[in-house]
Amino acid sequence: MASRCAVIGIGQTKHTDKRLDVNHTGMVREACNRALEDARLSWKEVDALVIGKAPDTIEGVICPELYMAEALGMVGKPLFRVHTAGSVGGTTAIVGAELVRAGVHDKVLVVGWQKQSESDITWALSPHLPFDPPLMAGAGGFFAPHFREYIRRSAAPDHVGIKVAVKDRRHALRNPYAHLHQPKVCFEEIRDTPMLWDPLRYGETCPSSDGACAMVLSSEKYAYHGGTRPAWVHATEMRSEPTIMPGRDEVNPRAGRDCAAALYKQAGITNPRRDFDCAEIYVAFSWFEPMLAETLGFAEPGEGWKLSDSGATSLDEGGDIPWNCSGGVLSSNPIGASGTLRMAEAALQVRGQAGAHQVDGARLALAHALGGASQFFAMWIVGSEKP
Amino acid sequence: MRNEVGELPGVPLTEKDVLHKKVLSTEWDPKLKWAWDTGIGYGRYLNELKKGRIVGSKCNKCKRVLLPARAFCELCFRQVDEWVHLKDTGTVNTFSIAYTDWVARRIKEPRIPAMIEIDGSGGVAILHLLGAVDPKQVRVGLRVKAVWKPESQREGAITDILHWLPMGEG
Ligand SMILES: [Zn+2]
Numbered sequence: 001m002a003s004r005c006a007v008i009g010i011g012q013t014k015h016t017d018k019r020l021d022v023n024h025t026g027m028v029r030e031a032c033n034r035a036l037e038d039a040r041l042s043w044k045e046v047d048a049l050v051i052g053k054a055p056d057t058i059e060g061v062i063c064p065e066l067y068m069a070e071a072l073g074m075v076g077k078p079l080f081r082v083h084t085a086g087s088v089g090g091t092t093a094i095v096g097a098e099l100v101r102a103g104v105h106d107k108v109l110v111v112g113w114q115k116q117s118e119s120d121i122t123w124a125l126s127p128h129l130p131f132d133p134p135l136m137a138g139a140g141g142f143f144a145p146h147f148r149e150y151i152r153r154s155a156a157p158d159h160v161g162i163k164v165a166v167k168d169r170r171h172a173l174r175n176p177y178a179h180l181h182q183p184k185v186c187f188e189e190i191r192d193t194p195m196l197w198d199p200l201r202y203g204e205t206c207p208s209s210d211g212a213c214a215m216v217l218s219s220e221k222y223a224y225h226g227g228t229r230p231a232w233v234h235a236t237e238m239r240s241e242p243t244i245m246p247g248r249d250e251v252n253p254r255a256g257r258d259c260a261a262a263l264y265k266q267a268g269i270t271n272p273r274r275d276f277d278c279a280e281i282y283v284a285f286s287w288f289e290p291m292l293a294e295t296l297g298f299a300e301p302g303e304g305w306k307l308s309d310s311g312a313t314s315l316d317e318g319g320d321i322p323w324n325c326s327g328g329v330l331s332s333n334p335i336g337a338s339g340t341l342r343m344a345e346a347a348l349q350v351r352g353q354a355g356a357h358q359v360d361g362a363r364l365a366l367a368h369a370l371g372g373a374s375q376f377f378a379m380w381i382v383g384s385e386k387p
Numbered sequence: 388m389r390n391e392v393g394e395l396p397g398v399p400l401t402e403k404d405v406l407h408k409k410v411l412s413t414e415w416d417p418k419l420k421w422a423w424d425t426g427i428g429y430g431r432y433l434n435e436l437k438k439g440r441i442v443g444s445k446c447n448k449c450k451r452v453l454l455p456a457r458a459f460c461e462l463c464f465r466q467v468d469e470w471v472h473l474k475d476t477g478t479v480n481t482f483s484i485a486y487t488d489w490v491a492r493r494i495k496e497p498r499i500p501a502m503i504e505i506d507g508s509g510g511v512a513i514l515h516l517l518g519a520v521d522p523k524q525v526r527v528g529l530r531v532k533a534v535w536k537p538e539s540q541r542e543g544a545i546t547d548i549l550h551w552l553p554m555g556e557g
Binding site: 020130131198 | 405423425429432452453454462480481483485486487493500501502508509510511513514515516542543544545
């Protein structure tokens with residue numbers, strides 16, 4: 001029996017540069033315990049678990065699910081592991097939602113995590129395959145040429161990237177779970193950080209974080225089991241495309257546009273800027289905000305930077321479509337959890353649980369995760385009302 | 388119903404406990420070794436690089452040139468029809484100026500990774516490095532030519548091209 005799907009429990013850890021006090025399992029259990037508490041469920045009552053993290057080579061812990069399964073209460077139950085690079089946390093939530101919507105399970109726990117402190121990420125993401133030149137130190141170096149191309153096409157002024165970084169770091173000050181808390185963060189502070197990969201400054205890049213985020217997804221039957229009203233899943237969608245292909249537009253990838261169009265069609269969205277109250281979008285580097293604003297239809301092609309520049313995406317400036325009220329990936333990046341966090345933060349908003357970063361009266365929110373070389377897109381829409 | 392929030396069993400460790408080896412810790416240096424099967428398309432591409440040539444493949448249905456060469460067209464989802472030799476010249480379509488090295492250390496002389504649209508490919512750009520170019524002189528549209536390693540040093544990798552130089556200056 002197909003069912004509607006609701007988010008009835010949400011839990012995350014305080015994201016930080018090093019969680020030496022817990023191992024992978026301990027950190028994951030911390031997030032799961034909080035989500036279960038929120039849903040007023042015990043481990044025993046969970047039907048299935050879906051987990052997601054970025055490549056095992058990052059921490060060198062190979063197939064962690066092998067030893068985590070029992071500690072996560074999965075003896076005698078199904079466990080699924082999902083893998084779509086940086087978007088994995090979003091995809092993990094979608095797989096969980098689909099298990100519920102398909103009527104397979106009533107109560108699914110989904111969790112994404114990463115312990116970047118145990119990792120050597122540049123090494124892990126650089127397998128030295130013979131067709132890849134060893135040029136870029138980290139993902140920023142890979143994306144910087146795309147940002148430059150975006151700036152050239154749209155004639156965006158240099159300060160927009162800095163402005164986005166300041167905005168998200170200021171949002172993070174409202175979120176006790178965010179990794180970076182820079183109390184006096186300002187335009188000059190970000191502007192004066194070293195240029196790493198022109199046009200990208202150090203202050204415009206995401207941190208390396210340890211953290212986890214879990215959600216309990218339920219069928220309609222258990223939707224009101226938790227202490228707070230549920231967030232209803234209105235639509236989910238995913239798309240992928242190759243890293244390199246003739247005619248591929250890395251600045252505005254077709255997979256992203258198609259993913260958004262299909263998602264909006266499911267939920268009857270015709271004007272994302274007007275129809276959504278807020279959005280949690282995978283902005284790991286500042287320039288992704290204006291670029292993705294165009295890909296996701298919040299602005300016309302070439303106009304995304306004007307949206308960011310106008311303050312429309314800022315809580316502090318009273319913008320009409322706040323993006324990443326939680327501080328976003330620019331303030332916390334436990335990779336495997338980053339996508340889950342986008343989905344969970346959107347759900348927190350429509351449940352009215354977002355605390356100091358709550359958007360007043362938020363009813364409909366968009367979440368988006370991005371993986372690989374802008375190759376994997378995972379998105380969902382959650383609302384306070386039943387779809 | 389108790390999920391022991393905030394009171395996980397066990398003793399939390401501090402960073403010092405780990406760094407000063409007050410707790411049992413093991414260091415492990417794995418010797419990682421793997422072979423990677425190139426397949427038909429990439430295999431030909433890498434072999435041709437060893438000979439100082441850039442090869443793509445062509446799908447006659449959508450008329451696109453795939454670069455690096457591949458055995459099948461991902462959009463038409465059919466086998467490609469022919470190999471296509473491309474020139475080792477191209478046009479910079481975007482670039483970055485990198486002030487960090489491979490392990491994210493600061494470097495004085497910036498390096499310039501660029502997306503280079505290979506002539507004859509119908510607009511496919513590969514990421515590579517510009518050599519001996521003043522960062523101020525780099526621009527979109529710059530015409531460049533590959534500088535190859537001496538034949539004896541080539542190994543069938545994209546690094547068989549050392550870097551790209553502006554045409555007429557190399
Ligand atoms: Zn074709």
